[in-house]
Amino acid sequence: MDLTNQQPPWRRLAITAAALIILAVLFSVIQTNGIIANLPKRDDLYYHWALAITWLLIGFWFVRYINRLFTKFASKQKNGAARAWVIGRRILSALGYLFVGIVTLHLLQVQISSILVGGALTGVIVGIAAQSTLSNLFAGLILFTVRxxxxxxxxxxxxxxxxxxxxxxxxxxxxxxxxxxxxxxxxxxxxxxxxxxxxxxxxSKQETRSFDLTVPYRVASDTLVQDLQKATGQTITGEIKTFGPDHYILQIHVPAQCPLETVRRVLDQAFA
CATH class of the missing domain: 2.30.30.600 (SH3 type barrels.)
Structure with missing residues (x-):
C-alpha cells in the first residue's frame, strides 16, 4: 500500500475542532449561567481558577491530538510534501493554543479586548520590523505547497x-x-x-546547454573537451564552428546538471 497517497486527516481535524469549540461554549455557559453564578462570592475565585485549569488541560489535549494527527501523516510523505505538512501542523498548533489561551482568559474574567488591542499594535510593529523575514517565511510556505x-x-x-x-x-x-x-x-x-x-x-537530465568559446590555436579542441569531461565527470561534446586569424570558435554542449563553475575553472587553466 502506498502511504504517500493516503488522504489527509481533514475529517478527524474537523470533528476535533468542532468538539473543542463546543466544549469552549459549554465552559463559558457554566461560568456565566451555571453553578458558579450561584456560588458565594468568597468561593467565586477558586471555582473560576478550577474551571479555567480544567479547560486548559482539556484544550491542550485536543491541540496535541491534532498535532499528532498531522505528525503521523507528514511522516509518511515525501520530503517536500512532508515539510509542507510540518509547517501546516505548526500553524494549526499555534492557532489552537491561541484559542485555548483566549478562552482561558475569558474564564478567568480577564478583559480580552484590551489585550487584543495591545497585541494588534505589537503585531503591527513586529510585522514592520520583520517584514523581510515574514516575506521569506510565507514564500517558503508557497514553495512547499506548490512545489x-x-x-x-x-x-x-x-x-x-x-x-x-x-x-x-x-x-x-x-x-x-x-x-x-x-x-x-x-x-x-x-x-x-x-x-x-x-x-x-x-x-531535465537529458537537456544540454551550448556555449561558444573563443579558443586560441595553441589549445587543441580535443584536448580541451577531454579536460572538461575529466573535471566534470559529464559527457561533453564540442565542434569547431568558424576560424579566425589567431583563434577558432568552439561550440561545446554541456549537460544541464554539469557544474558551470567547474567548466569555468578548466577553461581558465587551459587559456592561462
Missing part, C-alpha cells in the same frame, strides 16, 4: 532582483527562508521571497 521544483533537480533562476543575472545549480535544500543551489564548489543561498518572483527553468 515548482524538488531537491535534486537542476534549475535556473532569473529575476530583476538579481539584475537579470541567471543563477543555475542543483537544488540541495529548501527551508522556510532560503533555497540553496550547488554550482560546482559554490553554494548559492537565495531568499525565498526572490525565488517565487523569479522566472524558473527546470532542466
Amino acid at each position: 515548482p521544483f524538488t531537491i535534486g533537480q537542476t534549475i535556473s533562476f532569473r529575476s530583476y532582483y538579481f539584475s537579470s543575472v541567471e543563477y543555475t545549480g542543483r537544488v540541495i535544500d529548501v527551508n522556510w527562508y532560503y533555497t540553496t543551489l550547488q554550482d560546482g564548489d559554490r553554494h548559492r543561498v537565495l531568499p525565498n521571497s526572490t525565488v517565487i518572483l523569479s522566472a524558473i527553468t527546470v532542466h
Whole structure:
C-alpha cells in the first residue's frame, strides 16, 4: 500500500475542532449561567481558577491530538510534501493554543479586548520590523505547497532582483527562508521571497546547454573537451564552428546538471 497517497486527516481535524469549540461554549455557559453564578462570592475565585485549569488541560489535549494527527501523516510523505505538512501542523498548533489561551482568559474574567488591542499594535510593529523575514517565511510556505521544483533537480533562476543575472545549480535544500543551489564548489543561498518572483527553468537530465568559446590555436579542441569531461565527470561534446586569424570558435554542449563553475575553472587553466 502506498502511504504517500493516503488522504489527509481533514475529517478527524474537523470533528476535533468542532468538539473543542463546543466544549469552549459549554465552559463559558457554566461560568456565566451555571453553578458558579450561584456560588458565594468568597468561593467565586477558586471555582473560576478550577474551571479555567480544567479547560486548559482539556484544550491542550485536543491541540496535541491534532498535532499528532498531522505528525503521523507528514511522516509518511515525501520530503517536500512532508515539510509542507510540518509547517501546516505548526500553524494549526499555534492557532489552537491561541484559542485555548483566549478562552482561558475569558474564564478567568480577564478583559480580552484590551489585550487584543495591545497585541494588534505589537503585531503591527513586529510585522514592520520583520517584514523581510515574514516575506521569506510565507514564500517558503508557497514553495512547499506548490512545489515548482524538488531537491535534486537542476534549475535556473532569473529575476530583476538579481539584475537579470541567471543563477543555475542543483537544488540541495529548501527551508522556510532560503533555497540553496550547488554550482560546482559554490553554494548559492537565495531568499525565498526572490525565488517565487523569479522566472524558473527546470532542466531535465537529458537537456544540454551550448556555449561558444573563443579558443586560441595553441589549445587543441580535443584536448580541451577531454579536460572538461575529466573535471566534470559529464559527457561533453564540442565542434569547431568558424576560424579566425589567431583563434577558432568552439561550440561545446554541456549537460544541464554539469557544474558551470567547474567548466569555468578548466577553461581558465587551459587559456592561462
